[in-house]
Amino acid sequence: xxxxxxxxxxxxxxxxxxxxxxxxxxxxxxxxxxxxxxxxxxxxxxxxxxxxxxxxxxxxxxxxxxxxxxxxxxxxxxxxxxxxxxxxxxxxxxxxxxxxxxxxxxxxxxxxxxxxxxxxxxxxxxxxxxxxxxxxxxxxxxxxxxxxxxxxxxxxxxxxxxxxxxxxxxxxxxxxxxxxxxxxxxxxxxxxxxxxxxxxxxxxxxxxxxxxxxxxxxxxxxxx
Amino acid sequence: xxxxxxxxxxxxxxxxxxxxxxxxxxxxxxxxxxxxxxxxxxxxxxxxxxxxxxxxxxxxxxxxxxxxxxxxxxxxxxxxxxxxxxxxxxxxxxxxxxxxxxxxxxxxxxxxxxxxxxxxxxxxxxxxxxxxxxxxxxxxxxxxxxxxxxxxxxxxxxxxxxxxxxxxxxxxxxxxxxxxxxxxxxxxxxxxxxxxxxxxxxxxxxxxxxxxxxxxxxxxxxxxxxxxxxxxxxxxxxxxxxxxxxxxxxxxxxxxxxxxxxxxxxxxxxxxxxxxxxxxxxxxxxxxxxxxxxx
Ligand SMILES: Nc1ncnc2c1ncn2[C@@H]1O[C@H](COP(=O)(O)OP(=O)(O)OP(=O)(O)O)[C@@H](O)[C@H]1O
Ligand SMILES: [Mg+2]
Numbered sequence: 001x002x003x004x005x006x007x008x009x010x011x012x013x014x015x016x017x018x019x020x021x022x023x024x025x026x027x028x029x030x031x032x033x034x035x036x037x038x039x040x041x042x043x044x045x046x047x048x049x050x051x052x053x054x055x056x057x058x059x060x061x062x063x064x065x066x067x068x069x070x071x072x073x074x075x076x077x078x079x080x081x082x083x084x085x086x087x088x089x090x091x092x093x094x095x096x097x098x099x100x101x102x103x104x105x106x107x108x109x110x111x112x113x114x115x116x117x118x119x120x121x122x123x124x125x126x127x128x129x130x131x132x133x134x135x136x137x138x139x140x141x142x143x144x145x146x147x148x149x150x151x152x153x154x155x156x157x158x159x160x161x162x163x164x165x166x167x168x169x170x171x172x173x174x175x176x177x178x179x180x181x182x183x184x185x186x187x188x189x190x191x192x193x194x195x196x197x198x199x200x201x202x203x204x205x206x207x208x209x210x211x212x213x214x215x216x217x218x219x220x221x222x223x224x
Numbered sequence: 225x226x227x228x229x230x231x232x233x234x235x236x237x238x239x240x241x242x243x244x245x246x247x248x249x250x251x252x253x254x255x256x257x258x259x260x261x262x263x264x265x266x267x268x269x270x271x272x273x274x275x276x277x278x279x280x281x282x283x284x285x286x287x288x289x290x291x292x293x294x295x296x297x298x299x300x301x302x303x304x305x306x307x308x309x310x311x312x313x314x315x316x317x318x319x320x321x322x323x324x325x326x327x328x329x330x331x332x333x334x335x336x337x338x339x340x341x342x343x344x345x346x347x348x349x350x351x352x353x354x355x356x357x358x359x360x361x362x363x364x365x366x367x368x369x370x371x372x373x374x375x376x377x378x379x380x381x382x383x384x385x386x387x388x389x390x391x392x393x394x395x396x397x398x399x400x401x402x403x404x405x406x407x408x409x410x411x412x413x414x415x416x417x418x419x420x421x422x423x424x425x426x427x428x429x430x431x432x433x434x435x436x437x438x439x440x441x442x443x444x445x446x447x448x449x450x451x452x453x454x455x456x457x458x459x460x461x462x463x464x465x466x467x468x469x470x471x472x473x474x475x476x477x478x479x480x481x482x483x484x485x486x487x488x489x490x491x492x493x494x495x496x497x498x499x500x501x502x503x504x505x506x507x508x509x510x511x512x513x514x515x516x517x518x519x
Contacts, residue, residue, distance in 0.1 A: 051433060071438060078435030089430055106436040108226040150434075 001027050002048065002158070002189065007057035009043050009213075017043040019213045021057070025191065027157070030184045032200040033193040035210035041193035042086050044210070045160045048191065049081050050074065061158070079107045082151035086162035086193075088143050092136030096127065096146050099135050103154045121149040124179050126172065141167040148176060158189040165196050173199065227440075234444035235451070238420050246448075249416045250456050253409050257460025257501055260398070260405040261489070264497075265464065267394045269486055274391060281361065281384070285347040285368045286375040290316055299371065303349060306367050307360065310350040317341045344375060406504055409456070413449050413508030420445070421516045428517070442513050449509025453502030460501075461494050 002025040009018040018040045025031050033041050046052040053067045090099050097118050104114045122128050125145040165173040184190050200207050209216045320343035325332050365377040
């Protein structure tokens with residue numbers, strides 16, 4: 001379970017990216033985060049994986065205040081959170097397989113296990129033929145999927161995805177959503193930031209809309 | 225198990241990426257170990273030599289008069305108050321004459337016309353067999369010279385002094401090359417590891433984001449330093465050993481080097497030098513990480 005209590009984020013010198021956000025996300029929930037460009041979606045995800053620290057407020061994951069974690073405990077937490085970044089953060093001089101393997105290597109998974117998982121994921125994302133391609137040579141849509149594969153490879157308990165379908169056609173978008181739904185069925189909490197309304201229009205999950213850093217609305221889901 | 229596999233893979237990757245500067249570092253480390261060990265080897269052999277030459281060292285105090293038993297005791301007491309000595313021996317005029325005659329051997333007849341008491345009586349003082357007394361010989365001799373009734377104090381003045389300054393100079397060179405060793409190893413290793421770190425900024429950033437622990441990120445770099453230390457110092461010592469054997473072979477036969485036994489380091493000293501170099505290299509990589517890999 002993730003709790004945000006009166007969270008604000010101000011970037012230096014005075015860009016207010018998020019203001020007074022309070023929300024709790026249940027474990028195992030799929031949660032959509034929507035809003036116009038610049039609304040603060042990415043910022044919120046960065047706070048959740050403690051890539052940034054909040055200027056004000058408290059963020060707790062499973063009861064732990066994450067902005068106070070350091071060193072080993074922070075590393076362990078991050079191993080449990082898979083993030084597909086909006087800017088991908090791929091190592092563009094390494095192959096697809098190597099990029100995906102990284103998130104499993106840091107928790108010392110066995111090499112055979114890693115190899116199998118990589119092949120399996122690439123298959124589900126229709127990237128099987130890109131196994132040994134340098135990621136710098138992939139198209140943006142392909143890179144996006146590699147990023148997603150890396151995020152979910154280590155079977156994290158929470159998956160944060162930032163614009164997972166921005167560069168994808170309808171069929172591939174469906175593939176990606178199918179994979180994410182599968183992860184969610186497997187028990188993972190999933191937070192998706194997007195402005196692609198095709199993926200949340202008919203959803204039964206909760207959708208939170210941000211406007212200029214503030215919580216504008218929270219709708220859907222069985223809890224409401 | 226999986227930890228070490230991953231770490232070793234990482235080390236391999238690092239070495240492959242920066243093998244040029246890695247090689248340079250290895251060379252520098254080997255060379256500075258070689259230089260240091262070279263001078264240290266000469267120095268330690270000189271100390272050995274000093275011990276050996278010290279064995280033959282004695283001070284001879286020539287007296288103007290044959291001392292009586294009481295004076296002998298007084299003199300002996302005075303000598304022992306300055307420093308502990310190996311032995312003190314009084315040589316009377318007649319003993320000195322006999323000894324001289326013995327040395328002349330067949331040519332003894334030149335002594336025929338000379339009175340038997342022409343040689344002065346003397347005290348032979350043999351100082352303790354260590355370099356400390358060798359260095360103190362000068363002080364000791366002026367102390368003995370201040371005794372009443374002393375004509376002259378004799379010892380191998382020339383070589384003792386030269387030897388003393390030579391070993392002193394050597395010890396300075398050893399210190400300097402030791403400092404050089406410490407500086408080069410720490411800085412070169414730190415420098416190459418810094419290169420690796422800077423070349424992999426993006427990857428290290430990502431590793432932190434996906435939850436790599438400090439150990440995961442740092443161990444490969446520490447291992448890299450360790451490897452540099454092991455290989456560099458082993459190469460250095462081995463090179464010196466080969467050089468040593470070559471010189472021995474080359475200059476064997478009658479000559480200067482045969483006057484005294486030149487010996488290589490004992491295994492324990494070799495391993496100490498290797499161990500210290502490894503420690504220094506690891507220290508070098510550790511300090512860089514403290515600076516550039518704060519997590
Ligand atoms: N590192 C930063 N330094 C300063 N300002 C920042 C930084 N990151 C984001 N911002 C600002 O914070 C605000 C929110 O940015 P954020 O990236 O969270 O938006 P977003 O909702 O993800 O937008 P998009 O849909 O375009 O990705 C923006 O005004 C942005 O300019
Ligand atoms: Mg964004």
